[in-house]
Amino acid sequence: xxxxxxxxxxxFTTWGESHGPALGVVVDxxxxxxxxxxxxxxxxxxxxxxxxxxxxxxxxxxxAVRILSGVFEGRTTGTPISLMIENVxxxxxxxxxxARAYRPGHADYAYDAKYGFRDYRGGGRSSxxxxxxxxxAGAVARLVIPxxxxxxxxxxxxxxxxxxxxxxxxxxxxxxxxxxxxxxxxRWETLVDAARKSGSSLGAIVACxxxxxxxxxGAPLYAKxxxxxxxxxxxxxxxxxxxxxxxxxxxxxxxxxxADAMRPGMAGEGPxxxxxxxxxxxxxxxxxxxxxxxxxxxxxxxxxxxxxxxxPEGEATEIATKGRHDPCVGIRGVPVVEAMMALVLADQxxxxxAQCGKx
Numbered sequence: 001x002x003x004x005x006x007x008x009x010x011x012f013t014t015w016g017e018s019h020g021p022a023l024g025v026v027v028d029x030x031x032x033x034x035x036x037x038x039x040x041x042x043x044x045x046x047x048x049x050x051x052x053x054x055x056x057x058x059x060x061x062x063x064a065v066r067i068l069s070g071v072f073e074g075r076t077t078g079t080p081i082s083l084m085i086e087n088v089x090x091x092x093x094x095x096x097x098x099a100r101a102y103r104p105g106h107a108d109y110a111y112d113a114k115y116g117f118r119d120y121r122g123g124g125r126s127s128x129x130x131x132x133x134x135x136x137a138g139a140v141a142r143l144v145i146p147x148x149x150x151x152x153x154x155x156x157x158x159x160x161x162x163x164x165x166x167x168x169x170x171x172x173x174x175x176x177x178x179x180x181x182x183x184x185x186x187r188w189e190t191l192v193d194a195a196r197k198s199g200s201s202l203g204a205i206v207a208c209x210x211x212x213x214x215x216x217x218g219a220p221l222y223a224k225x226x227x228x229x230x231x232x233x234x235x236x237x238x239x240x241x242x243x244x245x246x247x248x249x250x251x252x253x254x255x256x257x258x259a260d261a262m263r264p265g266m267a268g269e270g271p272x273x274x275x276x277x278x279x280x281x282x283x284x285x286x287x288x289x290x291x292x293x294x295x296x297x298x299x300x301x302x303x304x305x306x307x308x309x310x311x312p313e314g315e316a317t318e319i320a321t322k323g324r325h326d327p328c329v330g331i332r333g334v335p336v337v338e339a340m341m342a343l344v345l346a347d348q349x350x351x352x353x354a355q356c357g358k359x
Contacts, residue, residue: 006231006232006235006343007029007343007344007347008223008347008351009029009347009350009351009354010027010028010029010030010141010144010343010346010347010349010350011027011028011029011347012025012026012027012028012134012137012343013025013026013028014130014133014134014137015133016087016130016133017119017125017127017129017130018087018125018127018129018130019087019119020087021086021087022084022085022086022087023084023085023087023129023130023132023133024068024082024083024084024085024133024136025082025083025133025134025136025137026080026081026082026083027070027080027081027082027083027137027140027141028080028081029347029350030070030076030078030081030140030144031076031078031144031350032075032076032077032078033075033076033078034075034076034143034144035074035075035143036067036071036074036075036076036081036140036143037067037071037074038064038065038066038067040139040140040143041065041067041083041136041139041140042064042065043139044135044136044138044139044142044335044338044339045063045064045065045085045132045135045136045139045335046063047135047334047335048063048131048132048135048332048335048336049062049063062088063085063132064085064086065083065084065085065136066083066084066085067081067082067083068082068083068084069081069082070082081140083133083136083137083140085132085133085136087129098120098319098321099120100311100312100317101309101310101311101312101317101318101319102309102310102311102312102319103301103302103307103309103319103321104301104307104308104309104319105298105301106126106301106302107126108120111126112312126237127237128237128238128326128329128332130237131236131237131333131336131339134236134336134339134340134343135335135336135339137339137343138335138338138339138340138341138342138343139339139342141339141342141343141345141346141347142342142346144346144349144350145342145345145346145349147212147214147359148210148211148212148213148342148345149210149211149212150208150209150210150338150341150342150345151169151172151208151209151211151338152178152206152207152208152209152334152335152337152338152341153172153178153179153180153206153207153208153334154177154178154179154188154204154205154206154207154330154331154334155204155205155206155207155294156204156205157177157188157191157192157202157203157204157328157330157331158191158192158195158202158203158204158328159203160184160187160188160191161184161205162179162180162181162184163181163183163184166180166181166182166183166184167180167181168180168181168182171185176189176331177192177331178206178331178334192327192328192331195327195328196327198305199303199304199305199320200299200303200304200305200327201299201300201301201302201303201325201326201327201328201329202299202300202327202328202330203296203297203298203299203328203330204296204297204328204329204330204331204333205294205295205296205297205330206294206295206297206330206333206334206337207292207293207294207295208292208293208294208295208334208337208338208341209290209291209292209293210280210290210291210341210345211290213280213286213288213290213291213345214286214288214359215270215285215286215287215288216285216286216352216356217285217286217345217348217349217351217352218281218284218285218286218348218352219284219285219351220283220284220285221284223284223348223351224281224283224284224285225281225284225285225286225291225344225348226244226279226281226284227284228344228347228348229242229244229291229293229340229341229344230242230244232340232341232343232344233293233295233337233340235340236295236333236336236337236340237329238297238298238300238301238329238330238333239295239296239297239298239333240296240297240298241295241296242293242294242295242296243279243293243294243295244278244279244281244292244293245276245277245278245279245280245281245292246258246277246278246279247279247294250277253277257277258277259275259277260273260274260275260276260277260278260282260287260289261273261274261275262274270288273287273289276289276290276292279291279292279293280292286348291341291345293337293341295333295337297328297329297330297333298329299328299329300325300326300327300328300329301321302321302325303320303321303325304320304321305320306318306319306320307319307320
């Protein structure tokens with residue numbers, strides 16, 4: 001059985017393939033009465049849209065969203081919200097070789113093993129093109145959590161990381177890399193250009209922080225806020241690792257070092273935390289601190305460098321993937337990680353309201 005839906009109360013289902021006529025998403029469980037138009041969604045799709053610089057795929061898609069249902073007179077009705085994005089720049093002929101050989105690192109072989117056949121045009125359902133639908137759904141989710149501000153950025157490309165001391169949030173939208181460090185962004189231009197020109201690719205680390213999340217969202221066991229975030233991030237194409245807070249680095253700390261010590265806070269505002277090693281989540285429940293997530297994207301598997309592989313008949317061959325591909329898929333992963341953060345938090349807010357009767 002295949003699952004194409006995510007969420008519990010605020011639930012979304014994506015549909016469509018990379019080279020089909022369109023793709024989209026159905027958002028169910030959105031509260032009624034929220035102002036919503038295409039203009040609320042389009043800026044987030046524009047941030048993810050391909051072809052905006054030489055550092056991303058040159059596929060030219062306007063990614064213009066249409067609201068097909070769930071909105072009346074500019075407000076959500078409480079019924080399913082259907083959003084559609086047309087595909088207008090497919091080049092299926094670029095994938096003729098993919099029909100005859102599996103691309104290492106892609107889902108080609110795994111799809112054949114599971115379904116017995118596959119849509120080889122751009123990877124079909126396994127294509128990162130599917131994430132446009134998530135970004136559209138995430139824009140709706142943000143309207144459910146107006147108290148929360150979500151900011152994502154690229155923290156490293158090809159092992160070259162930003163300088164935390166040089167972090168400048170104003171730089172994130174000032175360059176093609178969603179990079180908060182101007183010096184790192186300049187280095188990455190050379191780095192990504194070299195990978196692109198050589199027909200190779202690079203991995204990246206994307207970080208995302210949500211501020212304004214109140215204490216109390218989440219659950220102790222099977223709907224932990226951190227486990228839901230981890231599942232959401234791991235569902236993104238090309239993601240191979242997720243950290244909450246200090247993540248793996250916490251394993252090198254002592255108990256004293258890892259403790260997020262507390263002091264009395266302002267009246268009615270909860271405790272004042274002296275650290276945030278836990279990433280704003282303790283026992284699966286938000287603490288009121290910023291929720292922090294780091295996501296590792298593997299290098300794009302579609303590369304021009306020939307790689308040994310096999311054909312569907314099991315014969316040895318090699319393949320170099322033609323077409324238009326991101327030399328670093330993590331760059332356009334930033335709006336997707338932000339969207340998944342928003343979708344999880346919207347769901348957790350509504351779950352909290354359902355059980356506890358408050359936001």
